[in-house]
Amino acid sequence: MPEPTRYRSATLNLWRKFANVGATAFAVGSVILVLVPLLAVFVYLLIKGIGSVNWAFLTQTPKPVGESGGGMANAIVGSGLILLIASGIGIPLGIGCGIYLAEFGRNRFGDFVRFTADVLNGVPSIVIGIVAYSIVVVQQKHFSAYSGGLALAIMMVPTVARATEEMLLMVPNSIREAALGLGIPKWRATISITLRSASAGVITGCMLAFARVAGETAPLLFTAFGNQYWNLNPNQPTAALPLQIFVYAISPFDEWHRQAWAGALILIVMIVVAVAAVRIVTSRGMLKGAS
Amino acid sequence: MGVGIEVKGLNAWYGKHLALKDIDMSVRPNHVTAVIGPSGCGKSTFVRCLNRMHETIPDASADGDVKIGEIEVYGDGTDPVEVRRKIGMVFQKPNPFPTMSIYDNVAAGLRLNGMRNRKQMDELVERSLKLSALWEEVKETLHKKSGASLSGGQQQRLCIARALAVEPDVLLMDEPASALDPISTSKIEELIFQLKQHYTVVIVTHNMQQAARVAEFTGFFLMGSLIEYDKTEKIFTTPADKRTEDYITGRFG
Numbered sequence: 001m002p003e004p005t006r007y008r009s010a011t012l013n014l015w016r017k018f019a020n021v022g023a024t025a026f027a028v029g030s031v032i033l034v035l036v037p038l039l040a041v042f043v044y045l046l047i048k049g050i051g052s053v054n055w056a057f058l059t060q061t062p063k064p065v066g067e068s069g070g071g072m073a074n075a076i077v078g079s080g081l082i083l084l085i086a087s088g089i090g091i092p093l094g095i096g097c098g099i100y101l102a103e104f105g106r107n108r109f110g111d112f113v114r115f116t117a118d119v120l121n122g123v124p125s126i127v128i129g130i131v132a133y134s135i136v137v138v139q140q141k142h143f144s145a146y147s148g149g150l151a152l153a154i155m156m157v158p159t160v161a162r163a164t165e166e167m168l169l170m171v172p173n174s175i176r177e178a179a180l181g182l183g184i185p186k187w188r189a190t191i192s193i194t195l196r197s198a199s200a201g202v203i204t205g206c207m208l209a210f211a212r213v214a215g216e217t218a219p220l221l222f223t224a225f226g227n228q229y230w231n232l233n234p235n236q237p238t239a240a241l242p243l244q245i246f247v248y249a250i251s252p253f254d255e256w257h258r259q260a261w262a263g264a265l266i267l268i269v270m271i272v273v274a275v276a277a278v279r280i281v282t283s284r285g286m287l288k289g290a291s
Numbered sequence: 292m293g294v295g296i297e298v299k300g301l302n303a304w305y306g307k308h309l310a311l312k313d314i315d316m317s318v319r320p321n322h323v324t325a326v327i328g329p330s331g332c333g334k335s336t337f338v339r340c341l342n343r344m345h346e347t348i349p350d351a352s353a354d355g356d357v358k359i360g361e362i363e364v365y366g367d368g369t370d371p372v373e374v375r376r377k378i379g380m381v382f383q384k385p386n387p388f389p390t391m392s393i394y395d396n397v398a399a400g401l402r403l404n405g406m407r408n409r410k411q412m413d414e415l416v417e418r419s420l421k422l423s424a425l426w427e428e429v430k431e432t433l434h435k436k437s438g439a440s441l442s443g444g445q446q447q448r449l450c451i452a453r454a455l456a457v458e459p460d461v462l463l464m465d466e467p468a469s470a471l472d473p474i475s476t477s478k479i480e481e482l483i484f485q486l487k488q489h490y491t492v493v494i495v496t497h498n499m500q501q502a503a504r505v506a507e508f509t510g511f512f513l514m515g516s517l518i519e520y521d522k523t524e525k526i527f528t529t530p531a532d533k534r535t536e537d538y539i540t541g542r543f544g
Contacts, residue, residue, distance in 0.1 A: 106349070172386070174382060174384055174386040175386055175388060175389070176347075177344065177347070177382060177386070178382065178386045178387075178388070178450070178453075179388075179399070179403075180344065180347055180375060181342065181344060181375055181379070181380035181382070181454070182375065182376070182379075182399065182400035182403070182404075182453065182454065182457055183372055183373070183374075183375040183376025183377070183400065183404060183457060184372070184399075184400065184403045184404065185372050186372075188403050189403070192399075192403050193388055193399070193403075196388075196390050196391075197388065197389055197390050199390065
């Protein structure tokens with residue numbers, strides 16, 4: 001057998017090696033560039049905040065000005081309450097909207113909804129707060145967790161809707177045909193087969209939206225308003241961690257500054273725990289070889 | 292048991308393009324009928340018209356007189372969902388539901404049509420998997436493995452079991468073996484031979500040897516028309532139409 005002719009093999013090999021190393025270096029460099037600020041923020045929070053996180057901080061309400069001690073227990077619970085309301089409204093609405101866009105929205109109206117969702121995504125969060133203020137707070141004549149939850153829900157809808165749409169569009173058409181071919185009605189096939197096939201991505205989208213609004217302060221300023229005391233009634237002004245951090249951070253007291261750091265640390269930990277918990281619970285049902 | 296299919300004056304469109312022209316065809320119950328023809332001749336469109344899957348494509352439409360057993364497929368007030376429940380379909384590429392276990396894949400049609408009786412469902416799943424000759428290979432891992440984890444040939448037999456579980460009268464197969472290797476193909480062909488005892492089978496294929504092996508009757512489609520329809524033997528030995536002969540002998544297509 002004659003040897004195959006190798007054209008310029010030496011220089012070609014060298015170039016390939018160079019390109020390979022270059023591309024790998026670029027990818028690794030990007031990862032580092034992304035991870036460094038994230039880790040830096042977390043480590044800085046840990047250093048500044050961990051000293052003030054103690055049992056009292058997690059179980060007590062704020063002390064009056066001048067007294068030391070106290071905590072943000074009411075704000076931790078309040079944030080949980082507001083996020084529960086927001087997710088309860090925003091996630092089903094967003095998923096429903098995403099299903100419409102992917103399965104039925106290949107038309108002018110669908111384009112309009114898609115455009116609206118993208119614009120809504122870019123509206124400053126304080127404006128969303130004003131909307132919730134004018135449709136709930138002004139009508140009811142008092143602040144409430146409901147209005148705060150609504151403001152955050154409005155912010156979640158476009159993110160969840162667009163993520164759901166993208167994920168549903170990735171489900172191959174053959175899966176839809178298989179479902180329809182079995183004599184399953186379209187609505188049932190969409191929910192139980194198509195949406196289920198895309199569930200991993202849809203859940204990721206929901207978590208992204210959740211994590212984004214969990215740290216929002218501006219929409220809560222004149223909706224949930226904040227509260228120095230315990231409140232579990234969603235129809236009353238309610239404390240929230242981002243609000244509490246904001247108030248404490250701009251105060252003139254060192255003690256409050258330290259507590260604001262601790263609050264920020266707790267907020268991040270809460271988000272990480274919530275996202276991780278959802279991932280663990282939803283991956284439990286996964287099967288071997290499922291894609 | 293299988294039922295017969297009577298097609299009269301069936302037309303099908305993609306938008307304004309007429310893809311099927313005035314098809315008349317009579318399919319015998321409990322027999323295997325093959326539909327052959329070159330790419331784009333309308334053979335897939337034809338079987339997709341039989342269970343009203345054609346109209347699920349945007350802008351596609353069909354009309355004509357199709358009677359499957361007692362069902363007027365294009366009759367006024369006929370619910371396409373009801374039609375599809377009676378007529379099973381197997382597609383070209385195996386398409387198991389990726390997030391479901393093997394059991395759930397087969398049970399999907401039953402469960403999503405409202406069946407709640409666990410025992411009855413277990414029986415139907417087992418029966419269907421046995422009919423599709425997959426039971427022995429998967430009975431240990433029914434609930435543990437995803438349908439997508441099986442091999443291509445196994446996936447296609449899983450899809451056949453899934454179609455059989457809803458107890459249709461007719462089974463439509465749209466090139467069921469074209470994505471499979473020869474061994475899996477022969478398994479599917481063997482299976483088709485078994486299935487005709489219980490079902491009427493219509494199979495689209497671009498493989499003429501396959502049509503000759505599995506089907507008692509064969510229809511030859513060309514440019515949206517049914518050119519010739521007769522006993523398979525007749526089609527492959529003494530076709531009446533010159534165009535059929537040209538295709539069979541490999542002069543085009």
